[in-house]
Amino acid sequence: MKAFRFPFFRLGIIGGGQLAKMMTQEAKKMGLFVTILDPTPASPAAQVADEEIIAGFYDEEGLAKLCATSDIVTYDIEHVNAPFLKSLPGKEKIRPSPELLETIQDKFRQRVVLNEAGLPVPPFALLEEDKISAFQAFGFPLVQKARFGGYDGRGVVTLKSAEDLPKRLKGPSFLEAYVPIEKELAVLVARSVTGEVRVYPVVEMLFEPKAHICDLVLAPARIPESIAEEAQSLGIRCVEVLNGVGIFAIEMFLTKDRKLLINEIAPRPHNSGHFTIEACATSQFEEHLRAILGLPLGSTQLLTPAVMVNLLGEEGESGPPIVEGLEEALAIEGVSFHFYGKWETRPFRKMGHVTVIDATLEGALTKALKVKEILKIKGERKEKEYASCWHHHGE
Ligand SMILES: Nc1ncnc2c1ncn2[C@@H]1O[C@H](COP(=O)(O)OP(=O)(O)OP(=O)(O)O)[C@@H](O)[C@H]1O
Ligand SMILES: [Mg+2]
Numbered sequence: 001m002k003a004f005r006f007p008f009f010r011l012g013i014i015g016g017g018q019l020a021k022m023m024t025q026e027a028k029k030m031g032l033f034v035t036i037l038d039p040t041p042a043s044p045a046a047q048v049a050d051e052e053i054i055a056g057f058y059d060e061e062g063l064a065k066l067c068a069t070s071d072i073v074t075y076d077i078e079h080v081n082a083p084f085l086k087s088l089p090g091k092e093k094i095r096p097s098p099e100l101l102e103t104i105q106d107k108f109r110q111r112v113v114l115n116e117a118g119l120p121v122p123p124f125a126l127l128e129e130d131k132i133s134a135f136q137a138f139g140f141p142l143v144q145k146a147r148f149g150g151y152d153g154r155g156v157v158t159l160k161s162a163e164d165l166p167k168r169l170k171g172p173s174f175l176e177a178y179v180p181i182e183k184e185l186a187v188l189v190a191r192s193v194t195g196e197v198r199v200y201p202v203v204e205m206l207f208e209p210k211a212h213i214c215d216l217v218l219a220p221a222r223i224p225e226s227i228a229e230e231a232q233s234l235g236i237r238c239v240e241v242l243n244g245v246g247i248f249a250i251e252m253f254l255t256k257d258r259k260l261l262i263n264e265i266a267p268r269p270h271n272s273g274h275f276t277i278e279a280c281a282t283s284q285f286e287e288h289l290r291a292i293l294g295l296p297l298g299s300t301q302l303l304t305p306a307v308m309v310n311l312l313g314e315e316g317e318s319g320p321p322i323v324e325g326l327e328e329a330l331a332i333e334g335v336s337f338h339f340y341g342k343w344e345t346r347p348f349r350k351m352g353h354v355t356v357i358d359a360t361l362e363g364a365l366t367k368a369l370k371v372k373e374i375l376k377i378k379g380e381r382k383e384k385e386y387a388s389c390w391h392h393h394g395e
Helices: 018-029 060-068 082-087 098-105 107-116 132-138 162-167 225-241 284-293 326-330 361-374 384-392
Strands: 010-014 033-038 051-054 072-075 124-126 142-146 156-159 173-177 181-191 197-199 203-207 214-219 246-255 260-266 306-312 317-324 335-339 350-357 376-382
Touching: 010 018, 010 060, 018 033, 018 284, 033 060, 051 060, 060 082, 072 284, 082 098, 098 107, 107 124, 107 142, 107 173, 107 225, 107 260, 132 142, 132 162, 132 173, 156 162, 181 225, 181 284, 197 225, 214 361, 225 246, 225 260, 246 284, 306 361, 326 335, 326 361, 350 361
Parallel strands: 010 033, 010 072, 033 051
Antiparallel strands: 124 173, 142 156, 142 173, 181 197, 181 203, 181 246, 203 214, 214 306, 246 260, 306 350, 317 376, 335 350
16 A cells, blocks of 8 residues: 655646646645746746746746656646657656647647547648638638637637638638537546546536637536537547546537537646536546546536636726625625636636536526626726737636
8 A cells, every 4th residue: 555745746737827726726635735837926826836936838947947846747728838848857747748738739730630530520621821722622611720829719710701811810720610519518538647537527618709708617518418428428539549647628519410529628627627616526626636646536426507607807907806796796695706816807818717506507507697797807907908909818
C-alpha cells in the first residue's frame, strides 16, 4: 500500500484564470501544494494558491521553473508553448501531454485526427491559399475557422454566401460545412493515467445571441436517452483516440436531422462543467486532479438537475467590477454564486457564474433566467467604445 506524505503532491498550473482557480480550490481541499504560472500578479488562481510565478505562457524560463518545482504540471488554457514543454526533461509530468496539446492547438489537425479515427465531424477542408475560388469550390454556406488561437468564437466566421467573402479570416484556416444545429451539447470525459475512464451526463449549452458566448448550461440536456448515450460513447472514443489523461470537454452538435457531430475538444476543465461542483458527486476539477495524479476516479453521478449561468461583463462597462443584485439573487433557493476575482471587467468577459439546483430542470431554468435578469456585472468605467472590443478578450 502506498503512503502519501503531506503535502501529497506539488501541482503546477499554467494559467491562473477561473478554471485554474477552481482546480486549485479542489487541490487545496485534497492537501496539495499549488503553484500558478500567469503573467498577471494575483490572478484568480494565485489568490487561492500557495505560490505564483509571474511569467507568460510562452516564457521558457518560467515554464521550466514551474516544471522543475512541481510533481505534476497541468494547464487551464491551450494557448501555451507546447513545443518548449515537449523539449523539457520533466515532460512526462505534464498532463495532458504536450504532444496532445499540440494536436488540440491546431484545430485543423484536431479535425483530421478525429476524422481519421472514424469519428463524426462536419465536412471540412484545409484552405490552402486565400483564393476566392477555394471558397466557391467548397460551397456556401460555410464556416471558416482559424487553425490557431481561437477562443470564445474568436477565429470563427460564418459565410452564408459569396457576398460575405469580405468578412473572411486571414491567416491559416480551414473551411467547414455550415451545420443546421438543433442543439449544442457537451460531454465531460475523465481518463486517468491508469486508463480508467468516467463520463459525465451530457449537457446542453445555450448562447448569448449578441456575442455568441455560451451563457447557460443545462444539466442534463433535454435529449432522448439514446442520443445522450451515443454522445457519451463518442466522447469516450475521442479521449481514447487522443490517448488523453485528465478531464476533457467534447463539444458536439446535434443536427436538425438528429445526428451527432463532434465540434471541438478542450483538454482541460470546461465552462460547460461548472455545474458539477454543486450537482455531481465529484466535480470536474477534482476528477481532473484524480486523473492526472493517477488516483481512482470519482463518481460522475448527477445528484440533482442544475442550470449554470455565466456572469458576463455588461456591455459598455469596464474597469474594477461592481456586482448588482447579489442579495436578491442569493435569496432564490438553490442559487450558488461564484466570483472569479478578476480585477477588471470588460464587455462579455467571464467574471463569474451562478449554479442553480432545483428538483426539476424546468424549475432550475426558471430560477436561472431570473438570476440572469437580476445579477449584473458592471464596472467603474462606462466606455462605449469597449462594446466593440469584447472579442479581443477570450477568457
Ligand atoms: N460547422 C458549423 N456549423 C454551424 N455553426 C458552427 C459550426 N462550427 C461552429 N459553429 C458555431 O460557432 C461556435 C463557435 O465555434 P467553435 O466552438 O469551433 O469556436 P471557439 O472559438 O473555440 O468557441 P469556444 O471557445 O466558445 O468554444 C459554435 O459553438 C457554434 O455555435
Ligand atoms: Mg467551442
